[in-house]
Amino acid sequence: MDRYTDFVSDYAINVGPYAAALAGGLWPKSLAPATLGRAPLLGSTNPLTSVPRALGIPGADSVLVRTGAAGIGLATVGIGFYDLTIELEGFLYAIPSQGSGSCTQPQPQSH
Amino acid sequence: MELWLLIAVAAGIAAVLLFRRLTKQSFLAGRVPEPLDVAYASVKDQVSFEVFREVLEAIGKAYRMDPRLIRPTDSFSELSKADSWVLGKGEDDLTAWVDKKGLGRPTRLQTVLDLATWLQRSTSPPAGARG
Numbered sequence: 001m002d003r004y005t006d007f008v009s010d011y012a013i014n015v016g017p018y019a020a021a022l023a024g025g026l027w028p029k030s031l032a033p034a035t036l037g038r039a040p041l042l043g044s045t046n047p048l049t050s051v052p053r054a055l056g057i058p059g060a061d062s063v064l065v066r067t068g069a070a071g072i073g074l075a076t077v078g079i080g081f082y083d084l085t086i087e088l089e090g091f092l093y094a095i096p097s098q099g100s101g102s103c104t105q106p107q108p109q110s111h
Numbered sequence: 112m113e114l115w116l117l118i119a120v121a122a123g124i125a126a127v128l129l130f131r132r133l134t135k136q137s138f139l140a141g142r143v144p145e146p147l148d149v150a151y152a153s154v155k156d157q158v159s160f161e162v163f164r165e166v167l168e169a170i171g172k173a174y175r176m177d178p179r180l181i182r183p184t185d186s187f188s189e190l191s192k193a194d195s196w197v198l199g200k201g202e203d204d205l206t207a208w209v210d211k212k213g214l215g216r217p218t219r220l221q222t223v224l225d226l227a228t229w230l231q232r233s234t235s236p237p238a239g240a241r242g
Contacts (some may be wrong), residue, residue: 013115013116013119015116018113018116021116021120026198029199046191046194046195046198046199046202048198049198049199050198053198061200061203063197063200066197066198066200067124067127067128067131067196067197068124069198070123070124070127070196070197070198071120071121071123071124071125071126071127072120072123073123074123074124074126074127075116075119075120075122075123076123078119078122078123079116079119
């Protein structure tokens with residue numbers, strides 16, 4: 001267990017308080033309070049909007065805010081997948097006699 | 112750790128800008144600007160030129176593209192794909208334009224021509240209404 005937690009804490013990206021950046025990320029259009037969850041008008045299949053726009057914050061309609069929100073959303077997915085691979089890899093690392101950190105049995109010296 | 116986060120967000124924004132450019136290029140690939148009156152010829156029986164031009168100019172402004180590159184048969188689902196990396200800004204602007212006209216909301220529209228014919232019907236009095 002220690003080997004697993006050590007491995008994950010060493011290699012995973014822990015966003016900590018920076019998770020607050022999610023407040024500038026993505027939000028489902030169907031749950032947006034500012035538009036009362038109104039369905040797309042023109043046949044759009046894109047279900048996402050930015051959090052600032054979903055909450056009706058003035059100026060949230062700009063391309064800059066939208067691009068930033070999409071970037072944060074994409075980065076969130078990227079970091080999430082990276083951390084997932086580290087957590088899965090940690091299981092392999094923690095298996096005794098597996099992984100790069102395992103100890104080998106000392107071999108008796110023969111003369 | 113903060114550096115990794117900055118790199119991740121910067122890479123995310125760069126990817127968004129790149130994909131936005133690629134999807135728009137893909138939508139406009141092979142199109143040459145066509146005068147509006149030439150594009151209108153194929154739909155002149157269904158909508159007036161004034162309404163046709165107004166709709167194409169509104170769509171061009173909303174989706175940030177030359178109206179002469181838009182065709183009456185273009186579907187909004189295709190346009191929204193080209194627009195998806197800015198989270199549907201074009202669709203939102205076009206919806207605001209429709210709302211500003213105060214004609215209510217159309218039922219689900221498929222193509223640019225559908226929007227033009229809806230606007231034509233909504234702004235013109237029904238046949239036989241004039242004396």
